[in-house]
Structures are given as structure tokens and as C-alpha cells.
Amino acid sequence: MNTNTKKQQSERDSAVFLKWGNIIKIVIREANKTDAVSLFACIQEVLANSPYLPRFPDELQVKTIEQEEIWIEKQKEMGILLVAVADGKIVGSLNLSREKWKRTRHVGEFGISVLPSYQNKGIGRKLMGELLTWVSKKTDLRKIRLRVMAQNVGAIHLYKSFGFQEEGRLKEEISNMDGTYDDTIWMGLHLQL
Template sequence: MEITIREIKLEDATKLLQHTQLVFTQSTFLLTTPEEFTLTIERQRDWIEEQSKIGNYMLVAEDNGKIIGFLNASRSQRKRVSHNCMFGISIQKDYWNKGIGRKMIMKMLQWAESHPQIEKVLLEVFAHNERAIHLYQSLGFIEEGRKKKHIKFDDGTYIDEIIMSRFVK
């Protein structure tokens, strides 16, 4: 397995769309449900272009040209919170527990540390995603708060959403 981690390119739109469609079916750790995700290739391409223009940081993890992981770090556009950056990450189930998420997050943290405005990196994680929480803690993230019963599943059960952060400056 030869995994490459690199910044996204506009030409990745189709492969990113395929990755996203797949990961939404693979776990209960993501906010969007498969039926809610209706992005077209054109809209995916436009989104990548827009995110790049406003200076957001996007990484893909590839295995032999196939996107198997994605990370998006978005800096707030509002002046008073423009020192904050929020990120999300998704990795296909077949690639869990292989260190790919750690490598992607570490690369994003290096970007955030070198960015002149970013001082704090945040994320939101479902409380039942224990592996991810452990990873984030091992990288220096701490729990800042908890949204009680914020996520409701089809079967009527609830999960808290945890807000975690790490200062990079």
C-alpha cells in the first residue's frame, strides 16, 4: 500500500465525489447522511475552486490514484474569529487504523502553524467516535465543550457532539 498525501487539485473533483459518496455509507461518525449528499461533479469542482480561492486548505490521501481520504481546513471569514480554523476529515473504512488520518492532520497542523493568521484549530467529533477522539488527544487537542444530544439517529438515539481545539500559536 503506497499512500500519497497531497493538496487537492481541481481535476480531483470526480474522485473526491466518489470518495465522499462512499464514506457517507460506511459509518455513523459523519453528519451528512448518504441520501442528503446530492452534489454533482460540476458543483464539486466549483466548491474546490471556491475553497482554494478563499485560502482554505484541502488534502487528499490517495492509494494508487484513488482518493481514500480527505481533509478540509476552513479559516473563518469573520474578522473577530479569523484566527480560528475548523477542520473535518474522512477516511474510507478499509483504510482506518493505518496512520493516514494522523499524517493528514499533522500536515494540516504544519500549514496552520505557518499561516500568519491562524492561532487555533478546532474540530467537532461525535462522542461515540472513540478512535478519533483518542487520535485528536494524542495530537494535543483538548475538549472545549459538548453539545448534548446534538446528533439524533434514525432509531431515535442521541449522541453528544464534542468540540475540541488546539492552539498552534
């Protein structure tokens, strides 16, 4: 297989219509070590600006580009790490990690992050579609799951549109900056064999 064919198979192009009328090309593909700088910046920006994540930028375990490169490689071993690229920069990501224990190895847990300026433009939906395509080829995966804050109704709607169901709710699991608390919802999708 030549390099161009491999590249075509590893990238999925999507046209996303932005609100101000422009069309921008979004490429969804698996991440690699050369993405470390752009992915690190994306994650930092999402954490700094999203009320829907359970931690802040200074609470990340990955603190350097070198650590980010190592993390990217580990994600490949444990599951998959997808990135959404626009104009040469990463604007979103999805990572799925499989359980490490034999009795739960059939389960994968994932999370999605999209830069605030690129949210509500279909990028999360495209990342989800690519994840489900990848998962469909993994015959030993029987379930994928995620955690989402109850106030993140847009994300919950997205997950439900792919067939995810609420499997549990942890009351007042997240402490908000304003002193209020939010529930965490566990959602799961049982895969067809």
C-alpha cells in the same frame, strides 16, 4: 523551480502497513479540480458507511462533479483541502476552512474523512500531520477546531494525541438511525506563535 521540485514539495509519501501484510503507498497532497470525480466518490462512500458523520449522502449540498470542482477551488480560497491517494484513487480527505468574519478570522475549522477500508491504518494521522505543517506557516491562525461525535473514540484519541482539548459538549446533538442520540464534542488546539 522545476515541475519535479514542485511536485515533490506538494506531495508527502507515506508507507502504510495494512493489516493483511501488504504495504501500500499513500500520497498526501493538496487537492485540485482534477480530483473532483474521485473525491466525490470518496465522500459519498464515507457518508454512506460511517456512523460518525452528521449527515447522509443525499443531504450533501454538492450534487454534481461540476459543483465538486467549484467546492475544491473555494476550499483553496478559504483554507486547505488535502487528499490521501492510494492506487490512483482518493481514500481520504481533510478540509480546513477559515472563519470569514474579521473578529474570528484567526480560527479554522476542519474535518477528516477516510474510506472505511482504509481506516485505522494511520491515514488520519498523516493528514493531521500535514495540516499542522500547513497551519504552522500561517502566522495569523491562532486556533483550529473540530466537532466530533462522542462515540467516535478513535478520532477523539487521535485529536488528543495532537494536543486538542475538549472545549464543549452539545448533549444529544446527533440523532442516530436506531433512535438513540449522541453528543457532539467541540475540540480545539491553540497554536503557538
